[in-house]
Amino acid sequence: MRKRYFIGGGILAVAVGLLVYASLGSAVSYYLTVSELLDKGSELYGERVRVAGKVANNSIEWDADTLELGFVITEGGEDLLVVYEGARPSGLKEDSNVLVEGEYRSDNTFQASTIILKCPSKYEPEE
Amino acid sequence: MGTAEIGQGAIILAFLAAIVSVVVAGIGAYTSSRRLISITRISVISIAAFYSLALATAVFAFLTRDYSLRIVSAHVDSNLPASYALSALYADKAGSMLLWGWLISLFSALIAFRKHEYDNSILPHMLCILAAIQVFFLAMVTFVGNVFEQNPTPVTEGIGLNPWLQNIAMLVHPPVLYISFAAVSVVFAMIIASLITRTPDDQWVRWVRRWTLFGWCTLGIGNLIGMWWSYNELGWGGYWAWDPVENAGLMPWFLITAFIHSISVQRQRNRLRRWSLVLAIFTFEFTLLIPFITHGGIESPLHGFIHSYFPPYILAAILITLAGSLGLLYIRRKDLQRDERSFSLVSREGAFLATNIILVLLTVVVLIGTVLPRIVELFSGTRIAIDRSFYDRVAGPIMLVLVFFMGVCPLLGWAKTSWKSAKSSFLFSLLAALLVAVVVLIVGGGKWYVISAIVCCFPFFVILLEWFRGARARHQGRKENYFRASLALLDSNRPKYGGFLVHIGIILIALGIVVSSFYSVEKVSTLDIGQSMKVGDYDLTYDELLLKQDNVKISTIATISMSKQGRLIGEVYPENNYWFYYSPILNETFREVAVRTTPAEDVFVYLWWTSFDQQDKSATIIAMVNPLVVWIWAGGGFLLLGGAIAFSHQDKRESQHKDRR
Numbered sequence: 001m002r003k004r005y006f007i008g009g010g011i012l013a014v015a016v017g018l019l020v021y022a023s024l025g026s027a028v029s030y031y032l033t034v035s036e037l038l039d040k041g042s043e044l045y046g047e048r049v050r051v052a053g054k055v056a057n058n059s060i061e062w063d064a065d066t067l068e069l070g071f072v073i074t075e076g077g078e079d080l081l082v083v084y085e086g087a088r089p090s091g092l093k094e095d096s097n098v099l100v101e102g103e104y105r106s107d108n109t110f111q112a113s114t115i116i117l118k119c120p121s122k123y124e125p126e127e
Numbered sequence: 128m129g130t131a132e133i134g135q136g137a138i139i140l141a142f143l144a145a146i147v148s149v150v151v152a153g154i155g156a157y158t159s160s161r162r163l164i165s166i167t168r169i170s171v172i173s174i175a176a177f178y179s180l181a182l183a184t185a186v187f188a189f190l191t192r193d194y195s196l197r198i199v200s201a202h203v204d205s206n207l208p209a210s211y212a213l214s215a216l217y218a219d220k221a222g223s224m225l226l227w228g229w230l231i232s233l234f235s236a237l238i239a240f241r242k243h244e245y246d247n248s249i250l251p252h253m254l255c256i257l258a259a260i261q262v263f264f265l266a267m268v269t270f271v272g273n274v275f276e277q278n279p280t281p282v283t284e285g286i287g288l289n290p291w292l293q294n295i296a297m298l299v300h301p302p303v304l305y306i307s308f309a310a311v312s313v314v315f316a317m318i319i320a321s322l323i324t325r326t327p328d329d330q331w332v333r334w335v336r337r338w339t340l341f342g343w344c345t346l347g348i349g350n351l352i353g354m355w356w357s358y359n360e361l362g363w364g365g366y367w368a369w370d371p372v373e374n375a376g377l378m379p380w381f382l383i384t385a386f387i388h389s390i391s392v393q394r395q396r397n398r399l400r401r402w403s404l405v406l407a408i409f410t411f412e413f414t415l416l417i418p419f420i421t422h423g424g425i426e427s428p429l430h431g432f433i434h435s436y437f438p439p440y441i442l443a444a445i446l447i448t449l450a451g452s453l454g455l456l457y458i459r460r461k462d463l464q465r466d467e468r469s470f471s472l473v474s475r476e477g478a479f480l481a482t483n484i485i486l487v488l489l490t491v492v493v494l495i496g497t498v499l500p501r502i503v504e505l506f507s508g509t510r511i512a513i514d515r516s517f518y519d520r521v522a523g524p525i526m527l528v529l530v531f532f533m534g535v536c537p538l539l540g541w542a543k544t545s546w547k548s549a550k551s552s553f554l555f556s557l558l559a560a561l562l563v564a565v566v567v568l569i570v571g572g573g574k575w576y577v578i579s580a581i582v583c584c585f586p587f588f589v590i591l592l593e594w595f596r597g598a599r600a601r602h603q604g605r606k607e608n609y610f611r612a613s614l615a616l617l618d619s620n621r622p623k624y625g626g627f628l629v630h631i632g633i634i635l636i637a638l639g640i641v642v643s644s645f646y647s648v649e650k651v652s653t654l655d656i657g658q659s660m661k662v663g664d665y666d667l668t669y670d671e672l673l674l675k676q677d678n679v680k681i682s683t684i685a686t687i688s689m690s691k692q693g694r695l696i697g698e699v700y701p702e703n704n705y706w707f708y709y710s711p712i713l714n715e716t717f718r719e720v721a722v723r724t725t726p727a728e729d730v731f732v733y734l735w736w737t738s739f740d741q742q743d744k745s746a747t748i749i750a751m752v753n754p755l756v757v758w759i760w761a762g763g764g765f766l767l768l769g770g771a772i773a774f775s776h777q778d779k780r781e782s783q784h785k786d787r788r
Contacts, residue, residue, distance in 0.1 A: 004472060005469070005472075005480070008472065008481070008484075009484050012481075012484055012485065012488060013484075013488060016488045016491075016492065016521070016525065019520070019521050019524070019525075020492060020495065020521055023516070023517050023520040023521050024513070024517060026516065027513050027514050027515075027516045027517030027520070028511050028512070028513055028517075029511065029512050029513075029514065030509070030510070030511055030512075031500070031510035031511055031512040032510065048514075050512045064653035064736075064745060064747060065653055067651055067652075067653065067747075086651055087651045087735045087736060087747050087749055088735075088736055088747065090703070090715065090716045090735065090736050091713070091714035091715040091716070093714060096714045101512075101514070117714055117715065
């Protein structure tokens with residue numbers, strides 16, 4: 001009698017396990033800084049990655065009519081050109097910390113699908 | 128004496144009272160001395176009294192803007208409305224722990240008051256465990272993060288509250304969740320105490336039932352309020368991002384939902400006892416995981432509101448209580464094995480067990496997604512991220528299976544049933560659901576409309592049919608009209624029909640989630656005054672932009688007229704605000720979204736970007752049409768109603784339980 005539950009539960013668990021396994025592959029992405037990304041270089045072409053860096057000075061170009069945005073993020077002395085189509089995040093300013101998610105392309109630019117502005121650590125009031 | 132001293136003194140007294148309670152209750156539990164038990168009761172009630180004094184002091188400090196306290200100067204300023212001054216309390220890391228602990232102290236005092244409901248042997252055990260939990264919370268707000276810490280130098284004006292938190296939902300969301308966590312800790316204490324004292328199952332099941340329902344309902348509603356806030360305030364057009372913080376609130380809700388069904392099997396059939404115990408223990412541990420995550424134990428891009436020093440202590444508390452409870456289960460394994468009989472899988476208890484297993488697997492899936500990046504980083508140094516497609520693909524289908532399953536359970540009777548008896552209802556409901564799906568297809572609904580129509584209508588029709596059959600029986604038997612008979616039916620078996628209402632709520636929520644996830648339309652445009660954009664069936668015209676300034680912010684308010692198929696249907700006024708204090712440090716302007724809601728869809732207009740310059744009135748506008756979102760909130764109403772009805776049923780002491788044995 002008891003065996004049946006274990007078999008039933010086991011089948012359910014295996015099914016969910018397979019589902020997890022199959023979905024995890026495409027959902028996992030590396031989470032890198034700009035210099036880490038450039039170190040890996042070509043092996044990441046075409047992969048989905050998240051990259052963290054700082055917006056470089058005088059690098060933001062924004063066309064409000066075509067909704068095309070481009071900027072350079074920098075970290076560890078390395079620069080990466082990010083291009084994005086869509087509304088410009090209002091907090092995007094020079095020197096702000098950003099996290100971009102998207103694809104690293106073979107022309108060494110980064111096609112972002114999302115831009116997350118990281119709250120500066122000084123959110124908590126200085127004491 | 129200043130506010131700080133009074134508050135600090137009250138906290139310390141509460142802390143001492145909690146320690147006394149643990150010790151006296153412990154000895155009282157060991158010796159069963161009536162006198163010690165009375166002392167325990169008094170000291171547990173006094174914890175709540177001191178705690179309340181501390182909380183009242185903190186609230187008073189907020190309302191009077193007593194900037195000598197760090198907690199006040201860090202979260203409010205003179206411009207903040209008084210109601211938000213209250214929510215500033217739990218915007219603070221230590222303040223939120225204070226509120227949570229206070230609720231536990233209130234519930235413990237309630238149990239101490241209602242001593243007649245519990246045996247003399249179990250009461251001190253329960254109070255001892257609850258007091259120990261309070262010692263932890265009080266230690267946190269005294270030694271780790273001091274709520275009544277004073278500013279070293281005089282401060283004349285506070286910083287103010289994060290504009291995102293200045294929202295009615297944020298006033299309610301945290302306390303409702305803390306109420307549920309506190310209720311869950313009561314359930315935990317009752318279960319552990321029952322295990323220690325070998326209290327018979329039918330007793331503890333009776334005690335925990337209402338606390339569980341209460342905790343379940345507040346947790347569900349609290350999460351929904353959080354979703355509503357995310358949708359209306361953060362304004363990214365969605366209500367659920369599978370962010371670690373959201374997942375943290377969802378996991379215990381899955382577990383406590385499983386627990387409700389499992390104790391229902393215990394009540395009716397006296398089965399699944401070990402399973403219930405394990406679920407209750409893990410529900411409690413998962414509620415502790417919430418502050419671990421929200422206080423920064425796991426990085427969360429969306430909810431980085433509070434970072435604190437609490438996570439290591441919380442993790443320690445989780446591990447200690449988990450090890451202790453599982454150890455206790457192991458020690459009591461012989462008792463637990465007794466009379467654990469098996470049962471047929473084709474029965475309501477079999478179906479409930481299957482639901483339980485699915486809910487637990489769902490929790491595991493969400494847990495994997497939430498903690499895996501952290502674990503991988505810990506062991507390999509590689510940082511990875513899991514995007515939401517993981518959850519959508521894994522958890523989405525599992526949840527749809529669960530919704531469909533809600534239609535199967537009512538069809539099966541307790542104990543052994545055959546499919547035969549259920550067959551006609553099953554076929555009728557399934558055919559009706561298919562019919563709806565065909566209609567949806569003909570009207571032109573997409574694939575997911577059709578799928579959700581089948582998945583959601585089937586359990587809905589099963590519930591309606593069950594209800595109708597009961598009502599018809601009363602109608603024929605007692606000559607009541609159908610409406611009265613339906614209500615009388617509800618009254619005669621509140622747990623069952625309350626549960627049905629909850630299931631209808633879940634069906635509505637599921638429908639809203641599936642359809643809005645797949646059929647939301649989004650459009651982004653930068654417009655000058657007079658220009659229009661089109662989203663879905665709607666034309667939006669950007670008529671005017673107003674600039675306004677007050678003490679805390681500059682607002683730009685757009686006037687956008689909306690028409691559908693050439694007919695003007697109204698104006699909306701989305702805002703984009705630059706807050707003098709918060710915008711520079713958070714690097715963000717704060718928008719107030721304008722939502723026009725109809726039962727069929729929300730039109731969601733978002734003033735994304737403005738220049739804050741009188742001369743340049745161009746604006747980037749994001750417009751979305753989100754179908755059926757309001758069904759999610761309506762489902763929440765059913766959840767609350769059904770939960771309250773089920774809660775209002777009180778098991779009569781002893782009575783039926785004896786006959787059933």
